[in-house]
Amino acid sequence: MSLRQDQIGWLLATATITLIPHFGHLPPLLAGIAAVLVGWRALIATGGRRLPHRHALSALAVGIIIAVLAEYRHFFGKDPGVALLAGLLGLKLLETRQIRDGRSVVLLSLFLQLAQFLYQQDMAVAALTLLGALGAVASLLALQSRGNASPRSRALEAGRLLVQALPLMLVLFILFPRVQGPLWGLPADAFNRVGGLSDTMAPGDLARLGESSAIAFRVDFQGEPPPSAERYWRGPVLTRFDGHTWRAGLLQLADQPSYQPQGAAYAYAITLEPHNQLWLLALDFPAVSAGTRISNDFQLLAREPVQGRRRIELVSYPHTPVGRDESGLVLRQALDLPPRSNPRSVELGRLLRARASSPADIPDLAIEHFRRSGLRYTLDPLPLGRDDVDSFLFDTRQGFCEHFSAAFVVVMRAAGVPARVVTGYQGGEINPVDGTLVVRQSDAHAWAEVWLAGRGWVRVDPTAASAPQRIENGLAAALPDSARLPLLVRADLAWLHGLRDRLDALNNRWNQWVLGYNPARQRALLSGLGFGDPDWQSIAALLAGGCAIVMGALTLWALRQRSPADAIDRSWQRFCRQLASAGLPRNSWEGPLDYARRLAHERPDLADTIAAIAADYASLRYGPGEADPDRLKRFHQSTRHFRPR
Structure with a gap:
């Protein structure tokens, strides 16, 4: 049986709703192919033209395959698989003549709707997927009906069917045995697009992160949070320097820290967005919790890459002295400089050492020199010369936090003070809606650590000498060129901040109670309902019983309905x-x-x-x-x- 106009319309609407979210990550060529194919089918439907011949469809299929191979060089993985499905969906629409073809279009749409969650799992994606599911159900209703119906009545009928499925969905969500991690292995490229810090640093790296308003993590403090000046979230520690790029040194991992926590303590739960790395971004200096390790440079590390949103409860002691008995090898690495690199900065370090009465005075002298030099903090510094640090300190005199920290560490090493770069995040903004501290990629920061005899490793932030507002009030307050910042970070849009805070709070609840519904939360919920400490057999029995009750209730309700x-x-x-x-x-x-x-x-x-x-x-x-x-x-x-x- 040939398709009616309303059936074709619903199929086109479903395919369009399904493809739109994928256009953000599909290469322009493949996104354009999918859009052209869907548009072509729409023109055929409205203009009464004939569908293309099967030979033309075969040629189009070969063209889609060649385009995927040209973009990805292979077919295996998430990205080429989704791109191929997107092209095939448009191609299937061009050969859809009968009801069975329409059902194939709906099935392809459902697969692509599921694939959206391989990229993001936030509320916006869930809402788009729900809208796509509504279109798919409405398409199936149109395909099986014998007559036309208005789009409104068809959408309402599909909505009623989805509402009827809600009780069963809730039972499955609450009682289905939770498995930590995916039920199947994701392809190797599943996490190749995650952003954030790197384990290397070169001029401009953190400035690029400063232009992103994406959330890096959220923090719930038990009690008052630390003041802004103490909100340093430690990430990769970079020791090796080749004259341009900083890299991490060799790490030694332990289950317990080498320091003894002392002083003021901050208890908090941090919810990290996936970044596909091992670091966990804790305040200095944390007590190790379950499932974590700590390195010899005091990074808190996970036992496996953070490939999904992760919530960890921690206690940090920022005033703990660390590294007083540091090994000679670590200190020698923290003094190493490449030969014939940045000669003017090396000479500055030697002059500061000659002026200082003791090594402990050298960092203060360097900070005072930075302050007098009129260095300017900016997201858009001028290009640097061959010697990056010399060019920043003596020529352009403008840069972002990576310029300040790298220059300070080079000067310290030249003065004979062991020093290294620490990258991570600094600050964060309290969301007034739910009280959580939200740290964004634009809060990425780099600072320095120097080793002083009797004191160990001491944090020094040279950026604060030229841009103290960056530490106290965040990036937007410190930059004169705030127009370069993302809209959600700029300080002059209060109404947008209010909207952002509400959406962030809503997203946080979604993350904690939907995406964060893990085996521990499931057991806690069932225990609170009086089921003790259920094992997986008990949970499976509860699931079967819950499904039977819901299906029985729906059956009784259906039998009482009259058409x-x-x-x-x-x-x-x-x-x-x-x-x-x-x-x-x-x-x-x-x-x-x-x-x-x-x-x-x-x-x-x-x-x-x-x-x-x-x-x-x-x-x-x-x-x-x-x-x-x-x-x-x-x-x-x-x-x-x-x-x-």
Whole structure:
């Protein structure tokens, strides 16, 4: 059976809703191919043109395959697989002639809707997927119906079906045994697009992060959070320097820290966005919690890459002295400089060492020199020369935090003070809606650590010497060129901040209670409901029982519902009983029109009335299309007032 216009319209709408979210990560060529194919099918539907020949479709299929290979060089993985499905969806629309073809389009759409969650799992993606599912269900209803219906009534019918599925969905969500991690292995490229810090640093790296308003992590403090000046979230520690790029040194991992925590403590839970690295971005200096390790440079590390959103409860002690008994190898690495690199900065370090009465005075002298030099903090520094640090300190005199920290560490090493760069995040903004501290990629920061005899490793932030507002009030307050910042970070849009805070709070609840519903939370919920400490067998039994109860309730509800066809049959049965009481019963094998023809011979006086009622019933009950309202009203009135004698 050929498709009607309304059926094609629903299929096109479903395919469009499904493809739009994928255009953000598909290469422009493949996104354009999918859009052109869908648009082509829409033109055919509206203009009455013929569908392309199968040879043309075969050529298009080969072209899509070649385009995918040209972009990705292979077919295996998330990105090429999704791109191929997107192209095939548009291609399937161009060969859709019959109902079975339409069902294939719906099935492809559902696969692509599921694939959206391989990229993001936030509320916006869930809402788009729900809208796509509504379109898919409406398309299936249109494909199985015999008549046209308005888009509004079709959408309402699909919405009712989705609402009826909600109880079963909730039972499955709450009671399905939770498995930590995916149920199947994701392809190797599943995490190649995550952003954030790197384990290397070169001029401009953190400035690029400063232009992103994406959330890096959220923090819930138990009690008052630390002041802004102490909100240093430690990430990769970079020791090796080749004159341009900083890299991490060799790490030694332990289950317990080498320091003894002391001083003020901050207890908090941090929810990290996936970044596909091992670091966990804690305040200095944390006590190790379950599932974590700590390195010899005091980074808190996970045992496996953070490939999904992760919540960790920690306690940090920022005033703990660390590294007082540091090994000689670590200190020698923290003094190493490449030969013949940045000679002016090296000479500055030697001059500071000569002026200082002790090594402990050198960092203060360097900070004072930075302050007097008029260094400017900016997201858009001028290009640097061959010697990056010399060019920054003596020529351009403008840079971002990576310029300040790298220059400070080079000067310290030249002065004989062991030093290294620490990258991470600094600050964060309290969301007034839910009280969480939100740290964004634009809060990425780099600072320095110097080693002083008797004190160990001490944090020094040279950026604060030239841009103290960066530490106290965040990036937007410190930059004069705030127009370069993302809209959600700029300080001059209070109304947008309010909207952002509400959406962030809503997203945080979604992350904690939907995406964060893990085995531990499931057991805690069931224990709170009186099921003790259930194992997986008990949870499976509860799941089976819950599904049985929901399905039984839905079945009873469905049996009590009456459709318009039930009312038509009731009126017909009443009509037949009236005739039977007059001695004119209907045989069980007789259809309505045969019954009317027989009675026309037996009761000619009733022939016209009976024939009209029988014809209306046959058309309403068995005819194509939706019931005609005028005929339906006439049929009910005729049977109600029929009184044979």
